Amino acid sequence: MSLEQDILARRAAEVAKQIAKRLEPCPDLRVQPWSTQRDTGVAVWLEGLVDADKLQEALLALRDSGGPRGRREIPRPGVATEEVGTLSAAVRAVLDGCAVIVRDGASSAEAWRLDRVPARSVDRSENEPTLHGPQEAFIESLSVNLAMVRKRLKSPRLKIETFTIGETSPCQMAILYEEGVVKSDLLREVRRRIAQIRVDYVADINEVREFINDPRFSVFPTTEETERPDRVVAGLMEGRVAMITDGSPTCLMVPVTFAMNLSSPEDYYMHYSLALPLRLLRHLMFWSSVLLPALYVALLTYNQDLLPTPLLVSVAAQHSGIPFPTVIEALGMMVAFEALREAGTRLPRAVGQSVSIVGTLVIGDAAVRAGLVSPGMVIIVSATGVASFTLPALGLVQAARLLQFPFVMAAGLFGLYGILMLGIALLGRMASLRSFGVPYLAPVAPNITRDMKDVIIRAPWWMMQGRPRQFEPVERDRVPRHTAGKWRRGRRWRP
Amino acid sequence: MTKWVTVSKRQRAITAALLCAALATGCDYNDIDHLYIATGMGVDRQEGHVALSMDLVQPGGAGNPATGGSASTQGNAPDWIVSAAAPTFEDAMGALQAKLSHSLYLQHNAIVLFSKGALRDFTMIADALERNRQLRRSQLWVVTPTSAEEVLRGATGQSEPVSLVIRDLVDEASRREACLASDELHVVKALLRPSGVAPLAVVGEGPDGSPEIEGLAYLRRDGRVDVVDRARLLDNAWWLGRTFDVRQTVAWSEGGRQAFVGVHWLRTSTRLAVDGPRVHPTVRVVWRGTGEVERWQANEKMSAESFAGLEESICKDVKHRLAEALDHARAVDMDAFGLANACAEHGMNLSEGDWKRIRVVYDIEAHIVHGQLASTTPFANDAKGGGD
Structure with a gap:
């Protein structure tokens, strides 16, 4: 049906019928006639999406007021209205949770927004929990x-x-x-x-x-x-x-930017001196989660001379009797760990936690006892997993989870050279990335010295008067400079 | 678009170049399971052949945290020894490898234990060791007066490979007498200097078969070896540099009677200074030491006068020891203390044997701190009277 043909019919009952025809089978569609002293019509809505009580109140108010008398009808108190000129728009409004009020003989209808879309209440943030600062999180509305x-x-x-x-x-x-x-x-x-x-x-x-x-x-x-x-x-x-x-x-x-993915909201709520070690730790943990299994494989298969002798002896003892080459052992353990993590995420929370604990403790221990994997490998893969849990951005966690596999394969094929090669390629790729025109590695590459105060360190708030230059804000200062100056002078006051 | 294509091509070229570089370097895949990790090497001389003994890690043996186990268990030792003999060093290495089902991994070799006899072919062996790119240059070179294989095989009940035990022994001893730190780099460097003599730690079998430090050996470039026993180790260690935390017993004449004083040297240092004309140089041995008197076996309490006398006796004793060590070196014709080196550093190149005729004077200063130990323990009074 073209838009020209889609003009609402003059008879309200006919309009309701056409809406129902478009939506059928649609058992939750409700059509209710209404009438005032002057006008008659129908109300069309989807049950469950519209607050029925409010609708009935509004219809009663409509009857008492005399009914809609044209395009400029004053909306009923508490009801937002929107004019609907075509049948398609009427259908969209119904699907959007509006009650469509059609009047006999009118060329347009009214969509009353009385939606009661099911939504949960505001709750604590589950994916980005913090100890300090606000706790509420967005919902689906x-x-x-x-x-x-x-x-x-x-x-x-x-x-x-x-x-x-x-x-x-x-x-x-x-x-x-x-x-x-x-x-x-x-x-x-x-x-x-x-x-x-x-x-x-x-x-x-x-x-x-x-x-x-x-x-x-x-x-x-x-x-x-x-x-x-x-x-x-x-x-x-x-x-x-x-x-x-x-x-x-x-x-x-x-x-x-990459650095922003390693900063947590909590960095800004706690004392700035604590943010430095925590951010350093997160940077270290990110690279650990990407490189740790690969380094272990490289050290055990190619570059054993880099290990201290007692450690090599210990690792050799752990590895004796394992039927798989180190790289296969590592890949197998990493896949198993990912499977456990996935199982823990997908299952209901109570069961998921049990699966994680059982998987880590029981299956890991059993695998070591069975001689399928070495204890060192279990430690390395577990440490890698723990390292990835410290990252505040879920996207970066997923990136680390993916990247560790090619790095292990490169280590298995070429040892430390492989890691180095892939590392160079990865850094090159990261340097070439842009996020809406901003270099991904900014403010490190390109170097923006002013913005470095919020990368590894988090400078005190009184030092961060300017907005990050990497985003090229129109207003560069958070507060006017003369205000900041006065405040700084005030700091020198001594009683 | 054109720019993107150019960048893409460049990236591909760089990736390909890096891949080629990696392949060109030769990636030696050696999984840890397929290695025999050698921690020590013994070199002997047997009827004109070079006999090599390799101390290999036994991963399932005792002392490994991963496997546990007790070293006393038969066949559960942390290491095992494999030996082979051949006319040359390289052939002996080949013969050793032929006995092993996995690759011999030498990068963790911690010591090379030479028997005194093997050092007769030192030039050939040193050349082979230097050429072997798998061996680290930091490995210790140690001498045994008996057989290297016997020293390696003799140790039982150790919780770690015997080579590592020897390495730790030497490391610990060299913490006190720095001259015992005879790693390959130092030894080779010393041999290439004008004196051509390098000190090496001497290890032997103790009464229970376990290795122990027996003294110091001087190795000359031509393979001649002179072994200094433990009794004379301190005298030589003083000549060769610093010592820390060593003890000395000094004979002290007091009131016509002989007594003995225990001196604990916290630190000592020796350096050689060359004075005098170029033709007849004088080497001044500058010895400085800080120590404390730990125990004296004399009747009387210490007074300022007796303390001065004690210090004088200590200095005399030090001088006497240094002079004795030098006399011995002259007797065996080994410039063990680097007199020729000292002269060479001052632009005086001596002919062979000239170092023996160099005049040596001693500049000894002992700083004695009165020890609190003897005067404060409950047994102090008895100890003071013990000299009668």
Whole structure:
């Protein structure tokens, strides 16, 4: 049916019938006639998506008021209305959780937003837990998520633009930014990429991520994924752009750098002196999670001379009687560990924890006793797993999990040379990555000295007056310079 | 687009070059299971043949944390010895490998134990050892007056391979007498200097068969060896550099009677200074030591006067010991203490044997700290009277 033919019929009952025809079989579609002193019509809605009590109240109010009298009808108190001019729009509104009010003889209908979409309440962040700082996390409702950001960022310059993506099942998507801070080119690029998305439906914002990513094929996350409103607000104030879709409890932030993936929100809530060792530890753990099994394989198969003699003797003793070459043993253990981790994630939480413990303790011990793997290998693979758990960004954890396999294979084929070669290639690849125009290894490569105060170290807040230059914010200072100056002078005061 | 293609091509070229580089280096796949890890090598001379004994790690043996087990168990030793003899060093290595089902792994070889007899062919053996790229240059070179194979096989009940025991013994001893740190680099460097003599640690079998330090050996470039026993080790160690935490008993004449004083040297150092004209140089032996008197076996309590006398006796004793060591070196015709080296450093190249005629003077300063030990223990009074 073309748009021209899609004009609402004059008879309300006929319109309701056509809506039902489009949706049938649809047992949860409800059609209820209504009448006032002047008008008659029908209300069409989907049960479960509309708050029935509110609808009945609104219909009663409609009857008392005399009914809609044209396009400029004053909305009923507490009910947001939207004009619907075509049959397709009416169907979309019904699917969107609106009650469509059709009047006999009118050329358009009204969509009353009385949705009661099932949603959970705001809860603690499960994927990014912290000891200090705010604890609440996004939920699957766009409006609630936007409200959570608004609650924290009470700035008139916070702008929210909405888009609709999804051809078959339209989905609301919002981009958030701080006007006057964000670079206009970045904003334009975000809009362009979102506009180019062609997809039938969007279940989660992670689907959007793959459409807007800079590199088409990369294991490294070039968008930041978070479920914490406080992190989003911090990003917006740095001149970044956030994206939220309806139905997803996660927010995407762009651009992002490698170093940002290794910083946790908690770094900013605890004393700055503690952030340094923790960040150093995370950097060390990231490279450990990528390289530890590979180094072990290389040392045991090619470069034994690098081990101290007592350690070599001990390792040789552990490895005697193992029927597999070290590289196969390592790959087997890593696959087993990944399987256990996957099982622990997929199973219900209580069972999942049991599987992890059983897998680690019992199966690992049994495998060692059976002479299938050496104790050293169990320790190395477990240590690798633990190292990856310290990473705050899930995307980086997944990257490390993937990367350790090629590194082990390279170590098995070429020893330390293999690791070196692959390491150089990896660094080259990382250096070539961009996240919405920002080099992935910034501010290290290219070197932006000013931004180094929030990479390995986290400088005290009073030293971080400027916004990160890597994002090229329009307003470079967080607070006007003269204000900062006064504050610094105040610090010298002694009683 | 063109830029992207160029970058892509460059990346591919770099990747290919790196792969070729890796392959060109020759990646020797040697899984740890397929190696016999050698921790020590014994070199003997048997009827004109070079006899090599390899101390190989037995992974399932005692002392390995992974396997546990007791060293006393028969056949459960942490190591095992394989021997082979052949006319040349290389042939002997080949014969050894022929007895082993896996590759011989020499990168962890910690010591080379020469028998005194084997050092007669030192030039040939040293050449072979230097040429072997698998051997580390930091391995210890140690001498035994008996048979290297016997020393390696004799040790039982050790929790770690006997070679590592010997290495630890020498390391510990060299912490006190630095001259015992006879790793290959130092030895070769010493042999190539004008004196052409290098000190090596001497290891022998103790009463229970386990290895022990027996003294010091001087190895000359031509393979001649002179062994200094443990009684004279300290005198020679003083000549050869620093010592730490060593003890000396000094005879002390007091009031017409002979007494003995125990001196604990916290640290001593010796350096050679060359004075005088180029034709007749004088080597000044500058000896400095800081020590404490641990025990004296004399009747009287220590006074300032007797303390000065004691210090004088100690200095005399040190001088006497140094002079004796030098006399011995002259007697065996070994410039063990590097007099020729000292002269060469001052631009005086001596002819062979000239070092024996060099005048040597001693500049000895002993700084004695009165030890608290003897005067504060509950047995101090008895100890003081013990000299009668």
